[in-house]
Amino acid sequence: MIELRNITKRFGEVLANDHVSFKVAPGTIHAIVGENGAGKSTAMRIAYGFYTADSGEILINGEVREIRTPHDAIALGIGMVHQHFMLVEPMTVAENIVLGAEPGNAAALDLKTAAAEIRKVSDEFKLAVDPHATIETLSVGQQQRVELLKALYRHAQLLILDEPTAVLTPQEVEEFFAILRRMREQGKTIIIITHKLSEVLAISDNVTVMRDGKVVGDVKTSETNAAELARLMVGRDVLLRVEKPDAKPGAPVLAVNQLSITGRDGTRRLNGVSFEIRAGEIVGIAGVEGNGQTELIEALAGLIPGSHISGTINFEGNDVTNADARRRKELGIAHVPEDRHRRGLLLDSSLAENTILGVHYRKPAVAGIGDVMLDEKGIRKRTEQVIRDFDVRPPNPMLPARALSGGNQQKLIIGREFELPPKLLLVSQPTRGVDIGAIEFIHRKIVALRDAGCAVLLVSAELEEVTALSDRLLVIHTGEIVGEVDPKTVTNEEIGLMMTGSHK
Amino acid sequence: MKLLREILFPLIAVIAAFIIGGIVVLIIGDSPIQTYKLLIGSAFSWPDGIGYTLFLATPLIFTGLAVAVAFRCGLLNIGAEGQLYIAAFAAAWVGIKFGGVSIINPGTGAVVNSPYANLPMLVLVPLCCIAAIGAGAIWGGIPGLLKAKFGSHEVINTIMLNFIAVALVSYFTQYHYKVPGDAIMQTTEIGTRAHIARLGKFIPGLPERIPLNLAFILAILACVLVYVFLWKTKWGYEIRATGQNPSAAEYGGISIRKQIILAMAISGGLAGMVGINEVLGYRYRYYDGFSADYGFVGIAVALLGRNHPVGVFLAAILFAVLLRGGIFVDAFTMKVSKDIVQVLLGILIVLVASEAMFRGPLKKFGLMKKIST
Numbered sequence: 001m002i003e004l005r006n007i008t009k010r011f012g013e014v015l016a017n018d019h020v021s022f023k024v025a026p027g028t029i030h031a032i033v034g035e036n037g038a039g040k041s042t043a044m045r046i047a048y049g050f051y052t053a054d055s056g057e058i059l060i061n062g063e064v065r066e067i068r069t070p071h072d073a074i075a076l077g078i079g080m081v082h083q084h085f086m087l088v089e090p091m092t093v094a095e096n097i098v099l100g101a102e103p104g105n106a107a108a109l110d111l112k113t114a115a116a117e118i119r120k121v122s123d124e125f126k127l128a129v130d131p132h133a134t135i136e137t138l139s140v141g142q143q144q145r146v147e148l149l150k151a152l153y154r155h156a157q158l159l160i161l162d163e164p165t166a167v168l169t170p171q172e173v174e175e176f177f178a179i180l181r182r183m184r185e186q187g188k189t190i191i192i193i194t195h196k197l198s199e200v201l202a203i204s205d206n207v208t209v210m211r212d213g214k215v216v217g218d219v220k221t222s223e224t225n226a227a228e229l230a231r232l233m234v235g236r237d238v239l240l241r242v243e244k245p246d247a248k249p250g251a252p253v254l255a256v257n258q259l260s261i262t263g264r265d266g267t268r269r270l271n272g273v274s275f276e277i278r279a280g281e282i283v284g285i286a287g288v289e290g291n292g293q294t295e296l297i298e299a300l301a302g303l304i305p306g307s308h309i310s311g312t313i314n315f316e317g318n319d320v321t322n323a324d325a326r327r328r329k330e331l332g333i334a335h336v337p338e339d340r341h342r343r344g345l346l347l348d349s350s351l352a353e354n355t356i357l358g359v360h361y362r363k364p365a366v367a368g369i370g371d372v373m374l375d376e377k378g379i380r381k382r383t384e385q386v387i388r389d390f391d392v393r394p395p396n397p398m399l400p401a402r403a404l405s406g407g408n409q410q411k412l413i414i415g416r417e418f419e420l421p422p423k424l425l426l427v428s429q430p431t432r433g434v435d436i437g438a439i440e441f442i443h444r445k446i447v448a449l450r451d452a453g454c455a456v457l458l459v460s461a462e463l464e465e466v467t468a469l470s471d472r473l474l475v476i477h478t479g480e481i482v483g484e485v486d487p488k489t490v491t492n493e494e495i496g497l498m499m500t501g502s503h504k
Numbered sequence: 505m506k507l508l509r510e511i512l513f514p515l516i517a518v519i520a521a522f523i524i525g526g527i528v529v530l531i532i533g534d535s536p537i538q539t540y541k542l543l544i545g546s547a548f549s550w551p552d553g554i555g556y557t558l559f560l561a562t563p564l565i566f567t568g569l570a571v572a573v574a575f576r577c578g579l580l581n582i583g584a585e586g587q588l589y590i591a592a593f594a595a596a597w598v599g600i601k602f603g604g605v606s607i608i609n610p611g612t613g614a615v616v617n618s619p620y621a622n623l624p625m626l627v628l629v630p631l632c633c634i635a636a637i638g639a640g641a642i643w644g645g646i647p648g649l650l651k652a653k654f655g656s657h658e659v660i661n662t663i664m665l666n667f668i669a670v671a672l673v674s675y676f677t678q679y680h681y682k683v684p685g686d687a688i689m690q691t692t693e694i695g696t697r698a699h700i701a702r703l704g705k706f707i708p709g710l711p712e713r714i715p716l717n718l719a720f721i722l723a724i725l726a727c728v729l730v731y732v733f734l735w736k737t738k739w740g741y742e743i744r745a746t747g748q749n750p751s752a753a754e755y756g757g758i759s760i761r762k763q764i765i766l767a768m769a770i771s772g773g774l775a776g777m778v779g780i781n782e783v784l785g786y787r788y789r790y791y792d793g794f795s796a797d798y799g800f801v802g803i804a805v806a807l808l809g810r811n812h813p814v815g816v817f818l819a820a821i822l823f824a825v826l827l828r829g830g831i832f833v834d835a836f837t838m839k840v841s842k843d844i845v846q847v848l849l850g851i852l853i854v855l856v857a858s859e860a861m862f863r864g865p866l867k868k869f870g871l872m873k874k875i876s877t
Contacts, residue, residue, distance in 0.1 A: 345749070346748045
């Protein structure tokens with residue numbers, strides 16, 4: 001169906017794709033796996049015409065084709081679904097699907113024909129969505145179907161899916177895989193970019209593994225296993241499970257009592273949540289994203305104005321409900337935010353300036369009369385320490401944070417917060433967009449912090465991550481804690497049901 | 505490398521603007537070389553060229569810094585013009601009321617307005633400066649406060665406050681601080697003890713008729729102070745963090761509201777320092793409508809100077825050179841008028857503002873390979 005031959009792409013100094021070659025057979029599901037920055041997205045963007053390769057060629061059905069823009073790709077029957085959906089929220093499903101390929105004449109938009117056409121396509125692939133619903137009323141899973149329909153509406157024969165399951169619940173993933181299998185039966189070819197090895201094994205026919213811009217493996221799924229794939233991705237043996245001794249919980253550190261949060265739009269985001277975390281234990285929160293986790297963490301970090309909060313937050317016996325973010329940090333509450341670009345970093349500032357964010361006003365970041373002047377020596381020392389302890393690469397304190405890979409940015413943030421040092425660590429999506437090697441590293445650091453007596457509250461969309469790391473696991477659904485489970489014995493199905501609120 | 509990147513684009517823009525400007529001159533029918541010789545050469549003659557150029561640069565340094573500081577906090581201060589008017593008037597007011605100046609109706613001999621005090625120079629000059637900076641800071645701080653409290657946009661509010669400022673000072677000039685019967689819209693002169701020295705007093709060969717004054721030294725000092733403040737103090741760090749990423753700043757325990765108000769007040773204070781140059785060093789009175797759009801040109805100066813004090817200083821000098829040279833182009837060329845300066849500045853601003861447009865081609869030529877990340 002599609003073949004990449006010796007595709008090479010360079011971004012400045014970085015060789016993103018180095019003679020990448022692989023073949024995708026028609027009517028198969030082909031997984032491309034690799035760590036962040038391995039070049040898998042770059043290769044796919046070249047195939048979709050977002051980038052043009054410096055050298056190499058793309059063959060479609062055995063013929064060399066020039067793909068310079070996404071338009072060329074669409075004309076050749078290639079569709080792509082991005083990790084972040086490209087949908088216009090206030091518009092209807094039908095309007096979104098026809099966007100850019102509107103039926104009708106120059107003046108009038110023929111939405112009736114469009115809707116009929118969409119129905120036909122959605123029936124064919126059993127992708128049930130109401131064409132007249134507006135996007136913002138749809139669940140994430142339904143929005144993804146719209147994205148698929150968009151590609152199918154344009155008669156795509158080859159679909160490229162970039163991290164399609166990142167936002168789905170386990171049940172939704174199952175449904176999604178069923179859709180993919182149906183599409184394969186109908187003769188479509190699917191390329192799926194992912195880093196979740198269990199999913200690769202569950203859905204794909206063939207796997208291409210990339211590392212450092214090169215293809216390092218091309219295997220049949222039936223002839224491989226997770227350990228082998230992980231080794232190919234990282235280049236060494238990887239611990240897939242987190243090894244940790246049993247927790248030895250100490251005194252309660254955080255006590256949350258009847259915490260409710262109202263969003264800016266007036267809707268309830270968190271409803272009467274109560275729980276406790278003790279020193280030396282990791283409490284995990286499992287849930288589909290957008291069920292109040294973000295608000296909970298932000299409220300605990302002091303980032304939600306008091307007027308939006310009711311209930312109490314107690315830290316080491318003190319009521320901190322009304323303390324601001326600075327005060328909470330001073331007390332020893334560290335926070336690794338879920339969105340490192342939006343919350344966690346000053347992307348254009350140096351690593352040094354980023355390591356003092358939050359402690360920039362006190363020693364060792366400042367010196368002199370009244371602690372007004374920044375102390376460059378002190379800042380440098382702290383930065384070098386974080387870089388050393390957390391293996392941040394490249395280890396240059398003057399580099400802008402933007403220049404680091406996602407994993408290294410995350411290590412920098414975690415290092416900064418660990419330096420506080422924290423008595424309570426609020427950590428949200430610690431390994432999102434982070435490569436396997438760094439994931440292992442970050443997990444070990446979090447466990448080590450726990451063993452040193454820190455209380456940890458962990459939120460993650462990765463079910464495997466929360467179950468592996470947590471000592472106790474709370475499940476959240478529509479702003480309420482719907483239950484506590486033992487992460488050692490619970491199954492994914494049980495958690496999945498609780499996450500969707502359909503248990504019991 | 506970083507320095508090179510910072511300088512390269514403005515430099516390319518300047519050169520490109522001159523080339524395009526040259527073509528315009530050619531089309532009009534004059535010699536570009538002759539024109540440019542006049543335009544640039546006349547700024548470097550001693551003492552008049554240099555003296556006047558630096559004098560013209562002084563207000564632009566202040567307003568350029570003003571815009572730059574606000575911009576570093578993520579704010580666009582379009583109100584430097586209003587801030588400097590209010591500030592200049594405040595300086596004049598202190599210079600009159602505390603400088604022992606009575607306003608007398610020349611017709612009747614009656615005292616229309618009498619002073620509060622007649623302070624010595626060592627008190628009066630600093631007091632006038634504080635009045636200028638303070639008035640500017642308040643006028644800049646108001647839109648900051650409005651943004652912090654109600655989220656109303658600073659661009660709209662600063663523009664509106666420009667109108668209010670101009671009208672307000674015109675009113676006070678006309679009805680309270682003008683010598684009755686004076687046909688010109690200006691206040692009476694400030695007390696002589698409020699004057700600051702012209703640099704001619706200290707520099708041999710520079711006549712005192714050239715209005716370049718101590719405010720220029722103050723402008724250099726302001727550049728240094730702004731640099732130290734923004735990059736070497738924790739307060740500057742907080743302002744820059746807020747400007748770069750308000751969400752991250754908030755996460756770092758920084759009050760965004762406080763930073764917005766602070767940055768706008770500092771910005772206004774810097775713009776207000778134009779009043780020191782104008783009132784204490786040049787005209788010794790408030791002259792209505794004195795600003796040659798200093799507040800707005802300051803935006804261009806900050807843009808070209810990449811919101812960095814050193815860049816602002818250099819950009820202000822360049823603008824002053826062109827403004828000064830324009831007069832001579834007008835007088836000594838056949839067809840080209842001084843409007844060529846506006847053409848050059850216009851092209852320059854468009855080029856600088858559309859920097860992104862040039863990144864691609866420059867990269868292609870390999871020029872930016874090492875420099876851009």
